[in-house]
Amino acid sequence: MASALLYDRLQFAFTATFHYFFPQLTMGLALLLLYLRSRALATGDEHYQQASEFWTVIFALNFGFGVVTGIPLEFQFGTNWARFSNFAGGVIGQTLAMEGVFAFFLESSFLGVLLFRKRFSRGVQWCAALMLFLGSWLSGYFVLATNAWMQHPVAYQVGEDGRVFVDSLTGLLTNPWLFWQFTHTMTAAVVTASCVMAAVGSFYLLSGRHVPYAKTFLRTGVVAGAIASALMIFPTGHGNARQVFEHQPVKGAAFEGLFATERGASLYLIGQPNLETMTIDNPIEIPGALSILIYDELYAKVKGLDAFPREEWPDNLPLLYYAYHVMAGLGTILLSVMGLALFWLWRGRLFRANWLLWLLMLSAPFPYIATSAGWMTAELGRQPWLVYGLLRTADGTSPLVHSGNALFTLIGFVGLYLLLGVLFLFLIGETIRHGPAPAGPQSAHGA
Amino acid sequence: METVWFVIVTLMLAVYVVLDGFDFGVGMVYPFVARTEAERRTALASIGPVWNGNEVWLITAAAVLFFAYPKAYAAGFSGFYLALILVLWLLIFRGLALELRSHVNHALWKQGWDAAFTAASLLLAVVFGAALGNLIRGVPLNRDGYFFVPLWTDFLTGPEPGILDWFTVLTGATSASILAFHGANYLAMKTEGGLHRRTASTASVMGWVSAGCTLLTVIAVPFVQPSLRLNFAGHPMEYLVPLSGVFALGTSLYLRCRQRDTAAFLTSSLFILMMLASVGFGMYPHLLVSTTDPALSLTVFNAATDSYGLTAGFAWFGIGFALALAYQIYVHYLFWGKARADAH
Numbered sequence: 007m008a009s010a011l012l013y014d015r016l017q018f019a020f021t022a023t024f025h026y027f028f029p030q031l032t033m034g035l036a037l038l039l040l041y042l043r044s045r046a047l048a049t050g051d052e053h054y055q056q057a058s059e060f061w062t063v064i065f066a067l068n069f070g071f072g073v074v075t076g077i078p079l080e081f082q083f084g085t086n087w088a089r090f091s092n093f094a095g096g097v098i099g100q101t102l103a104m105e106g107v108f109a110f111f112l113e114s115s116f117l118g119v120l121l122f123r124k125r126f127s128r129g130v131q132w133c134a135a136l137m138l139f140l141g142s143w144l145s146g147y148f149v150l151a152t153n154a155w156m157q158h159p160v161a162y163q164v165g166e167d168g169r170v171f172v173d174s175l176t177g178l179l180t181n182p183w184l185f186w187q188f189t190h191t192m193t194a195a196v197v198t199a200s201c202v203m204a205a206v207g208s209f210y211l212l213s214g215r216h217v218p219y220a221k222t223f224l225r226t227g228v229v230a231g232a233i234a235s236a237l238m239i240f241p242t243g244h245g246n247a248r249q250v251f252e253h254q255p256v257k258g259a260a261f262e263g264l265f266a267t268e269r270g271a272s273l274y275l276i277g278q279p280n281l282e283t284m285t286i287d288n289p290i291e292i293p294g295a296l297s298i299l300i301y302d303e304l305y306a307k308v309k310g311l312d313a314f315p316r317e318e319w320p321d322n323l324p325l326l327y328y329a330y331h332v333m334a335g336l337g338t339i340l341l342s343v344m345g346l347a348l349f350w351l352w353r354g355r356l357f358r359a360n361w362l363l364w365l366l367m368l369s370a371p372f373p374y375i376a377t378s379a380g381w382m383t384a385e386l387g388r389q390p391w392l393v394y395g396l397l398r399t400a401d402g403t404s405p406l407v408h409s410g411n412a413l414f415t416l417i418g419f420v421g422l423y424l425l426l427g428v429l430f431l432f433l434i435g436e437t438i439r440h441g442p443a444p445a446g447p448q449s450a451h452g453a
Numbered sequence: 454m455e456t457v458w459f460v461i462v463t464l465m466l467a468v469y470v471v472l473d474g475f476d477f478g479v480g481m482v483y484p485f486v487a488r489t490e491a492e493r494r495t496a497l498a499s500i501g502p503v504w505n506g507n508e509v510w511l512i513t514a515a516a517v518l519f520f521a522y523p524k525a526y527a528a529g530f531s532g533f534y535l536a537l538i539l540v541l542w543l544l545i546f547r548g549l550a551l552e553l554r555s556h557v558n559h560a561l562w563k564q565g566w567d568a569a570f571t572a573a574s575l576l577l578a579v580v581f582g583a584a585l586g587n588l589i590r591g592v593p594l595n596r597d598g599y600f601f602v603p604l605w606t607d608f609l610t611g612p613e614p615g616i617l618d619w620f621t622v623l624t625g626a627t628s629a630s631i632l633a634f635h636g637a638n639y640l641a642m643k644t645e646g647g648l649h650r651r652t653a654s655t656a657s658v659m660g661w662v663s664a665g666c667t668l669l670t671v672i673a674v675p676f677v678q679p680s681l682r683l684n685f686a687g688h689p690m691e692y693l694v695p696l697s698g699v700f701a702l703g704t705s706l707y708l709r710c711r712q713r714d715t716a717a718f719l720t721s722s723l724f725i726l727m728m729l730a731s732v733g734f735g736m737y738p739h740l741l742v743s744t745t746d747p748a749l750s751l752t753v754f755n756a757a758t759d760s761y762g763l764t765a766g767f768a769w770f771g772i773g774f775a776l777a778l779a780y781q782i783y784v785h786y787l788f789w790g791k792a793r794a795d796a797h
Contacts, residue, residue: 070552073505074545077512078538083519084530085537088599091530095523096758100766103520106513107773114509115780118502119787126787163759169523171759175769404531406601415538422542429549433556 013412014086014403017419019385021078023378024423028072030377033146033192034199034234035065036139038226043135047128055128057222058135060442061203062120065138067437069117071430078419086412090392090402096171097162098152100178105148112141143192150188151179156393157384158183158253170396186249187384190242193234194380197340198373200231204347205370206438208363216441221357224347228356228366232348235341243337244299250387251300254394256314257387260323261330262296264310271296271308275335279327284311320389329382336376343369454763455753456738458521461770462514463733469510470581470729471635471722476504478636480547480574481629482659484567486640486651493567497551499643499792504551506781508544513777520766524598524756525740532592532600532741533584536616540580547573575629582628586621589678589732590614591742594749598756600741610677612744620677627666634659635725638709638718643792653712660706660721667702667728671695678742681735691734698727 039061046054080102083091116137119126126134155162161177162170172178204227210220251258259265263274265284273295277286297306311319320326343365350356356363388394392402483496519526530537550570554563590610592600605615608622617625637656641649675682685691705720736742740756743749757763 067552067556070548073508074548077544078541080512080515080519081530081537081541084515084526085534086531088527088531091519092524092527092598095519095526096762099516099520099523099526099758100762103513103516103766104769104773106509106516107770107777110509110512111506111777111780114505115784118506118784122502122788165759172762172765175765404527404534405597405599406595407531407534411534415535418538418542422545426545426549429553433553436556 010407010409010412011400011403013409013416014407015399017086017412017416018079018082019382020416021075021082021419021423023381024427025072025075025079026377026381027374028068028075029142029146030195030198030374031068031202032065032072033142034195034197035061035068035203036135036142037196038199038203038230039065040135040139041226041230042222043128043132047132050128053218053222056442057219058131060219063437064434066117066121067430067433069113071426073114075423075426086404086407087392087402088404088407090397093169093397093402094156094393096165096169097159097178098155100172100175101148101151101155105145109141109145109148112137113145116141146192146195147184147188150191151181151184153384154181154184154187157187157388158249159393159396170393183249183253186242186245190238190246190380193238193242194373194377196234197231197238197344198377200227200234200344201340201366201370201373203227204231204344205367208367209438210441211357212360212363212367219442224356224363224366225351228344228347228351231340232344235337235344239337239341243334248300251308254387255309256311256318257320257326258300259309259311259314260320261326261383261387263327264296264308265312267307267310267313269297269305269307270294271306271310273299274331276331279324281323317390320387322386322389326383326386329379329386333376333379333383336372336379340369340372340376454760454767455521455757457767458517458757458763459733459737459740459753462518462521463729465510465514465517467726467729467733469507469514470632471725472507472510473504474578474632474725475636475639475718476500476507477574477578478632478634478638479640480570480636481578481633482637482640482652482655484571486637486655487648488651490563492648493563494555495644495648495792496640497554499640501551502788503785505548506784508548517770521758521763522740522751522753522756523758525751528594528599528751528756529741532602533587533616534601535604536580536584540577543573543577543580546570547577578629578632579625582625583617583621585628585729585732586624587614587616588736588741589624589674589681590618590620591678591744591750593745594741594743594751595745596749598749598751614744620673623666623670623673627663627670630659630663630666631721631725634663634705635718635721638705638714638721642714642718645791653709653714656717657706657709660702660709664702664706680742680747681732684735684737688734691731694727694734695731698724698731701727 039058042054042058042061045051046058116134119134120131120138155178158181159170160181161172161174163173164170203223207220207223207227210216211224247258263277263279263286264271270293272289272291272293274286275290275292277289277291280287294304296308298304300306300308347356347362347366350359350362390398390400392399479496479500483493487493487496515526546569550566550573554566554570587602592602593613594600603615605617606613608615608618610618610620634656637652637659641652641656644652701720701724705717705724708717708720738752738754739750740753741751
């Protein structure tokens with residue numbers, strides 16, 4: 007059964023990572039689209055209307071892929087993680103059902119209105135954009151409430167049969183863990199959407215096509231991106247790291263690569279964790295910085311991995327360490343690029359600074375990698391627990407689903423998602439190549 | 454409260470079958486009735502704005518099952534592992550076909566997605582019908598409340614059944630024919646001209662096929678699961694539910710002949726609702742019937758979460774559900790009337 011556990015984990019990790027490429031864009035883009043639609047409504051300008059419609063097509067494409075890849079996640083709780091579902095369904099079933107009832111109906115109903123737009127006035131379209139924004143952020147909230155409970159279980163009671171039950175819905179929805187997790191995830195989603203919008207704008211400007219749109223996309227993307235990437239790091243990223251050190255100190259020690267408990271602990275920027283010697287090889291470090299970041303005090307004591315028994319360590323330590331460092335490193339790079347672009351925009355030189363436009367264009371994949379790495383940090387760091395402190399991952403699988411079945415479906419998902427990825431890239435390429443329709447009645451979605 | 458949630462889950466699944474059922478039905482019949490590209494676009498435009506919202510009923514019903522009866526969710530989803538993953542793959546193909554077909558203007562691209570959409574719709578209709586057959590027949594639950602059924606064994610309904618046996622194949626075929634009838638009724642209501650004429654005659658044929666399949670299934674059920682009759686025997690008034698279902702089917706066939714499209718669609722919806730309600734009445738309080746030992750069956754009482762969760766859930770569910778109904782009705786109202794190919 008050990009190998010079934012591996013396949014179950016790989017299948018969930020693979021399908022969840024692939025899924026999250028889509029909602030991170032749609033959640034962020036919902037906010038930017040609401041801005042563009044508001045401008046279109048307020049000014050009555052056809053330019054903003056066409057800009058909104060172009061991004062609505064991209065939104066819809068991502069939303070469609072997000073829906074079809076999202077359903078397998080909910081189902082897998084039951085199919086591959088039956089003992090976990092039985093154990094925790096009384097709690098997390100609540101938030102997942104809320105997501106369906108409050109968010110999915112809202113999103114799916116109003117996306118239809120935006121796509122089949124010709125029948126509707128701009129006022130109706132603006133309302134639909136607002137509903138999509140509300141729906142996608144609510145959806146994010148409920149999913150994160152579910153994950154926050156797995157990271158930091160609150161508001162539950164253990165029943166006679168060992169299963170857990172929710173004892174306060176308000177407690178579940180106001181899990182203290184959720185505040186930083188939600189704000190961090192959502193600002194990161196806005197960073198993704200802003201980077202993509204700025205990258206598309208740069209591409210058009212550099213290739214001399216759709217120039218008025220390119221400038222709108224760049225302005226919107228750079229301003230939103232600079233604000234969001236700053237907020238993503240401080241206070242939300244910082245707040246998240248602090249709550250990890252408060253509630254899951256072994257996870258914090260593991261992703262920072264802190265093997266030994268220290269006063270004035272260093273922050274490792276680069277280096278390779280060596281499990282033989284329990285040190286970081288080739289370190290580039292800032293002495294004392296970790297103590298300051300976590301406890302505001304140069305000589306504060308930070309617990310290292312040696313303070314915890316080995317069986318409580320996250321089981322894939324190097325991967326966790328790298329995931330965290332990739333996330334933090336790319337987050338810093340994104341803030342620098344966006345900050346630089348904002349400064350050039352403010353000075354009125356961005357549209358002529360080709361090197362910076364190239365940089366913005368090539369930065370588009372970074373937020374995707376950073377958010378995936380961020381989720382790997384959160385989830386690998388939660389190991390060996392499925393529900394932190396309550397249920398171990400190895401005890402959450404389906405008892406009768408054997409490794410042969412699990413591997414069969416894992417291979418199937420990999421094949422299917424490869425096809426999905428190719429289709430998505432092809433279609434998004436076509437949409438961007440086509441660009442916003444100049445002023446004609448037909449748009450990219452016209453066929 | 455356990456019973457209330459049983460009613461809610463059954464009702465949500467039934468509404469799902471009625472709503473997404475016509476999407477499947479349109480998928481099954483449109484390549485045969487829509488001859489030109491314009492007609493195909495019209496047929497797809499009839500479900501384009503609503504299919505996604507219809508599918509949300511399934512996702513939400515599954516999530517409600519999860520929170521109200523975690524034990525049954527865990528047992529059922531892991532026990533039907535292969536069938537459910539297959540459903541996921543088919544749902545992915547169906548969604549992609551609908552969303553992506555219009556993105557590239559090339560005949561081969563469109564033909565490919567047409568085939569994918571029809572195949573996925575047909576298979577989903579069969580698999581969901583077979584799933585219902587499995588719930589009626591029962592599954593080999595063990596002492597821990599879990600089971601695992603392979604896709605097929607010897608095609609008999611004995612103590613070690615597969616997901617497919619003669620009975621579930623029959624329920625699958627019944628489901629496919631009923632949904633084809635239902636979808637053709639919907640498409641007839643949404644179209645005009647030659648497309649409408651061909652759809653209406655297909656609907657009549659599928660109506661008689663589904664009446665025949667339904668008859669066979671109703672005859673077969675007492676042999677496969679005699680206990681289903683116990684509830685009805687105890688409450689003879691409940692016989693009104695299947696009877697009104699049969700009456701709805703008869704009315705629908707009659708209205709079909711009279712070319713009353715909207716009324717035929719509404720009565721075929723009622724037929725589906727009533728047949729599923731009958732299964733619900735017959736199954737209650739069982740969620741999963743054990744084929745090995747009746748004491749191991751999962752019921753709404755032994756599979757439910759605790760009473761706080763069920764009661765607190767009811768409060769938010771009422772509000773959220775009223776809102777959800779409001780949007781759904783609003784969207785169906787916005788797109789009411791004949792579908793046009795250029796609407797997309």
